[in-house]
C-alpha cells in the first residue's frame with residue numbers, strides 16, 4: 522500500500538516537471554548472497570558456451586582441487602552415454618585464491634536437442650538445449666548486468682522468453698577487484714547460463730588490472746573462456762562463432778584495434794571467411810558504442826570506430842550491439858557518422874541493471890541517426906526469422922513486468938540490393954588487401 526502511494530506520488534511529481542510519461546524507477550540495492558555450505562567437489566557457477574561446430578563448452582568451479590574436469594552427458598535424464606574431457610585452471614589475486622575452474626568441451630551434439638549433463642562425476646544434474654541448425658533462431662541480448670535487484674529482474678524476464686543463445690556485450694559481474702563477487706555472479710546467472718549458451722565479450726569492468734601486480738582480464742579470461750581458439754584467434758578477448766545462419770563477431774574495446782594489431786588482422790581474416798550463402802546475417806558485438814547520443818561515455822569509441830568501421834561497413838555487417846552506456850538506444854542503418862542504408866543498425870543495450878544506475882541525460886536535439894533512446898533497464902530479443910527478415914524487440918523493466926517498448930523488422934543487407942555481389946566483393950577485397 523505504502524509502495525503504491527509512493528509510486529503514485531512520484532508519478533504526479535514527475536508529470537509536473539517532465540513531458541515524458543514514463544517514471545523511471547530508482548537503482549536497486551546490490552543482491553545479498555547468503556553463505557552456503559557446499560561439499561568441496563560440488564560444481565558451482567555452471568555455464569555453457571558454443572565451442573565450434575556442434576560443440577559446447579561447459580565451465581564450472583569447485584573448491585576441491587582434486588575434482589576431475591570431465592562432463593558426462595546424454596539425451597535422457599540420468600543416462601550419460603557420452604563423456605567430454607576437459608582442462609582446468611585457477612588464479613590468484615592478491616589474497617584471493619580462486620577455486621578450480623574447469624572447462625570441458627562436449628560434442629558432437631545434435632541441433633535443437635535437450636541434453637542432460639553432470640560435471641566432474643558428481644553433483645546435481647543439469648540440462649541444456651542446443652541451438653537449431655537453421656532459422657528461426659532467437660538471441661537474448663543484455664549487457665552491463667552486475668548483480669542488483671534490477672539484474673535479477675532482467676534475468677527473470679530473459680528466463681521467460683524463448684531464446685537459444687544469450688549475447689552479452691561486456692561488463693558482467695561488476696566485481697571490480699572484489700574477486701568473490703565473480704563467484705556470486707557465477708551463482709546468480711547459473712540458472713540461465715547452464716541451460717543456454719552465454720556468449721560474452723569484455724567491458725571495462727572486466728579489466729581489474731593492478732600495475733605491477735595483476736594483469737588485465739585475469740579473472741574474466743580464467744572464468745569465461747570463449748571459443749577463440751576454435752575461431753582462429755589467439756586471444757579470449759576477440760573471437761567469432763556461427764549459429765543457424767548467423768555469423769557473430771565478438772570484438773574487444775579494450776585491446777589493441779589499430780590496423781597493425783593482432784585483433785584487426787584476425788578480424789580481416791575472419792571476415793574473409795564469412796560465406797553469406799551459409800550465414801546471410803552478420804552481427805558484431807563490442808562494449809563501447811560508436812553511435813551514442815547519451816551524455817555518458819561520449820566519444821569513447823571514436824578511436825576504435827576510426828580503425829574498424831570501414832572494415833565492418835565493407836563486410837556488410839547487419840547489426841552492432843554495444844553496452845557501456847546504461848540505457849537503450851537504436852539507430853538507423855549508419856556509417857561514417859550519418860545514416861546510410863548500407864551500414865549496420867547500432868543498438869546500445871548496456872541496460873542489464875548494474876549498481877551504477879541509469880545514464881539519463883541525452884544530447885538535445887537528437888542526432889538524425891538516432892531512432893529510439895530511453896534510459897531504462899531492460900533486455901532485447903532478436904529473432905532471425907529467415908535469411909532475409911529479423912524481428913528486434915526491446916523490453917523495458919517496467920515495475921518488474923517486461924514491457925515491449927521498441928520493436929523493428931530488419932531486412933538483411935545481403936538481400937537488400939545495397940551492392941551487387943561483384944561490387945561487394947570488390948569493396949571487401951580492397952580493404953582486406955590493405956597492408
Ligand SMILES: [Fe+2]
Pocket residue numbers: 665692724725726808844845846
Ligand atoms: Fe562499461
